[in-house]
Amino acid sequence: MKDVAARAGVGLKTVSRVVNEEPGVTPDTVARVQSAIDALGFRRNDSARLLRTRRTASVGLVLEDLADPFYGSLSRAVEDVARAHGALLFTGSSTENPRREQELVLAFCARRVDGLVVVPASDDHRYLIPEIEAGVATVFVDRPAGRIDADVVLTDxxxxxxxxxxxxxxxxxxxxxxxxxxxxxxxxxxxxxxxxxxxxxxxxxxxxxxxxxxxxxxxxxxxxxxxxxxxxxxxxxxxxxxxxxxxxxxxxxxxxxxxxxxxxxxxxxxxxxxxxxxxxxxxDPAGLGRNAAQLLFRRLDGATSEEPSRVELPARxxxxxxxxxxxxx
Amino acid sequence: MKDVAARAGVGLKTVSRVVNEEPGVTPDTVARVQSAIDALGFRRNDSARLLRTRRTASVGLVLEDLADPFYGSLSRAVEDVARAHGALLFTGSSTENPRREQELVLAFCARRVDGLVVVPASDDHRYLIPEIEAGVATVFVDRPAGRIDADVVLTDxxxxxxxxxxxxxxxxxxxxxxxxxxxxxxxxxxxxxxxxxxxxxxxxxxxxxxxxxxxxxxxxxxxxxxxxxxxxxxxxxxxxxxxxxxxxxxxxxxxxxxxxxxxxxxxxxxxxxxxxxxxxxxxDPAGLGRNAAQLLFRRLDGATSEEPSRVELPARxxxxxxxxxxxxx
DNA sequence: CTGAAAGCGCTTACAG
DNA sequence: CTGAAAGCGCTTACAG
CATH class of the missing domain: 3.40.50.2300 (Response regulator)
Incomplete structure (x- = not known):
């Protein structure tokens, strides 16, 4: 971005404005910056951007096994809701192993995902308390969380x-x-x-x-x-x-x-x-995923003070x- | 991290050393830093770390549909190989839509994934040339890339x-x-x-x-x-x-x-x-995924100058x- | 309409 | 064994 600014003969902030299509830049300047971008093959680094904005626009999904069709449908539903909210999806399989669940969850948290959708493999999620307090929205799905109070979407x-x-x-x-x-x-x-x-x-x-x-x-x-x-x-x-x-x-x-x-x-x-x-x-595996993701984004959009909610879907x-x-x- | 350093009365670099378990810190200092970490509930931000190290330890997987059992098995295999290499997995469904494939691929690239595994939905991947030149390792799987020369893993x-x-x-x-x-x-x-x-x-x-x-x-x-x-x-x-x-x-x-x-x-x-x-x-969907991911990490581990390779798996x-x-x- | 400075949270390259 | 400075690539908050 620095190179683009230098080549276009403008300040960093102006490049930033053009890249983000912010208003208030003369068409002339836009054109100059744009051609510098093209010439240099500049591609914005979203990771750096997100470091500053404090939202990573990503969600972590931990489930039992990605190869299981049940979880495949669930994942796809979570993905669709995430995409509608402009977020990317990290996925990981716990293979019904509590330690692996924790590793994945904490790895996602270390990347500072905005939220987490978790199919629990463990029966004790107190390790998540610091993360939740730090603002990571978390919704459990298919099975309730263990030893903590959290949002959950279940089948009846x-x-x-x-x-x-x-x-x-x-x-x-x-x-x-x-x-x-x-x-x-x-x-x-x-x-x-x-x-x-x-x-x-x-x-x-x-x-x-x-x-x-x-x-x-x-x-x-x-x-x-x-x-x-x-x-x-x-x-x-x-x-x-x-x-x-x-x-x-x-x-x-x-x-x-x-x-x-x-x-x-x-x-x-x-x-x-x-x-x-x-x-x-x-x-309804897709229904589980969809409801969980929707609940997650509702939290992300501000509903932080609400009580944990429990959604129960009927089986047919x-x-x-x-x-x-x-x-x- | 700054807060931890202040509380422990040490420099930033020392905190960094303790967090990364680097050698050359007195046990005494380690203990002081550790207790500051615990007291403050410090959790390292991997996104920031990765901005500096220039490796995001993440891989993007674009496939047709996560809900399709065939791709579920493939994904799981890619995930396992990625995990073995310490990388996290982004997944996205193109739904057989070329524009969506491109959006996903470019979104992953903007996050600076280290590598990409792609089941093509499009027949023209020239849009990927700048990314590949910028160093994003890319392996196509199940179907070959269109109009570019790239690694591919196929079934016969x-x-x-x-x-x-x-x-x-x-x-x-x-x-x-x-x-x-x-x-x-x-x-x-x-x-x-x-x-x-x-x-x-x-x-x-x-x-x-x-x-x-x-x-x-x-x-x-x-x-x-x-x-x-x-x-x-x-x-x-x-x-x-x-x-x-x-x-x-x-x-x-x-x-x-x-x-x-x-x-x-x-x-x-x-x-x-x-x-x-x-x-x-x-x-063998898992075989496709495994081979593609292994090829990807082989590239990531330095085999950059090699010719694109084509792996063909038998059908039984x-x-x-x-x-x-x-x-x- | 435009830009210089500071900062996001870390690591790198050095110096002591 | 330890730390101050600079920098990764962006945005924020200001000032002009």
Missing amino acids: NAGGTRTGVAHLIAHGHRRIGFIGDQPGIHTAGERLRGYREAMADAGLPVRPDWYAMGPTTPERVRAALATMLTGPEPVTALFAGNNRVTVTAVRVLSGRPQPVALVGFDDFELADLLDPPVTVVAQ LIARGSGEIPPAY | NAGGTRTGVAHLIAHGHRRIGFIGDQPGIHTAGERLRGYREAMADAGLPVRPDWYAMGPTTPERVRAALATMLTGPEPVTALFAGNNRVTVTAVRVLSGRPQPVALVGFDDFELADLLDPPVTVVAQ LIARGSGEIPPAY
Whole structure:
């Protein structure tokens, strides 16, 4: 910029004015500066600019895994809102590792992002207190923050599961199994709660061998399902606590002579092409991302004094066939 | 930092040394500075630091759509390599819009990213010449750059398609259809070429109504497929030029009494659970991302004088059933 | 309409 | 082992 000023024979501030299209510069001067810019191939350094203006026009997004389609949709929605506000997006995958989440979050803060959208991997976010006090707007999404009070956008996990399990009950099932993710994960716990509530609402008992929480590896899911299907009181229907559980359940159940009803939490591509088509309780990943980002920019635009808000998005039952199979007894 | 220096009663440079864990500071001084840092809640501003060091330790990734699982895997691979090199990742979706691609790329350059990984949406990248000359390392991935000579990492689209079509021929098919994406897209053209070559290699003719290029909307694919299946010489097998085409083809073909063989370009989740399981020519999106990022950091680590390199990754045939259906005549 | 000075928060290159 | 000065590339707050 100094070189441009020298070549055009003007002051630094005038170059700055031209570059930023500020008013109050003679057309003549503008032309001279512009030609110096072109001749020198000048390109403004936004990092330097932002150092001075104290806004980096960037947002950091920390999620579990960028390669997971659920988070892909969520990211894209955050990106769209950020773009509408003129901000660029940093992304990082925590891989469900609390330390990595913290590293990423703090790295983004060190770059002085204006705001942060975080899918928590950790259950203790007190490390963020200094950053939030320093003015970094922060919104949690998909799962609430741990040990701090902050904005959060969630799916109604318990309610969605209640709806799904009630759907199975409405189709005549009394013995219904539930296979969920690790109990430490907030969404997993909420869904288990929804299952219990739906069963209780219908006056149905829940036997200990009817539900299983743990890693969503195919082996674990297969084992859990085998137990439920061969015990003294075998289940006639299964509620799968997430995507990966559903997929493994489809594989296992398709190999059995006795049909077992299935409702899964989370929609997935081609669910309607499977045999039978899979009934699901669908989340809205793009809606989660959009709401989180909108909340973030609302904060950034001044709503700093407000109380932390909590947005809960509904989950929607999509009946396709597998959840409408009657009990086989 | 100034405040920390004042409180600890040392010079700025000493604070800098402590923050960066540089050697040559008495343990005593370190302790004094450290306690001032803690008391003041000092957090280094990496943006300012990077302004001085002239490396931003960040990489920009421009792709078509973050919500597309193919690009999700690619992104994650780029992220992993970037992290291994201590760099953060900016991401942006061009949505197949050349102007948006350029906006994103230039916005990243204005932030002075060290390097760029770009899935081209445009066919003219001369706008990047000043940036590349200014030292921004750039690697194109999935599709080559337009009108400039630059590093690129591609899938062997023509070869993969040849393999897939040859597979159908080996299973007895003589009349094989091809439905591809818009002809302007490089990968679409390459795949069409592979189809033609495989047919020619087997001495088979290609009738004009056996192939169709255009948008991958369900309506267009349905119409194209209908034409191929009802013409004077109906096809007995179809090669689907990408994911979205494959999925629509599965829907259409599953409703027909006469079985039609199908091989699709691109693998997708649950392909093995469909009926029949879908045979595909699989790309390696993570491999594309990984190779592109590795090439990028190799450039960043000094290999500036080398010629642009071109890496081509193989596509792999995965036989699952739909591609092994014999001709129905 | 224009520009010189100071400063954003750090590091570099030196000197002691 | 330690620090004062200059500078990275911009903008802010002023003055003319």
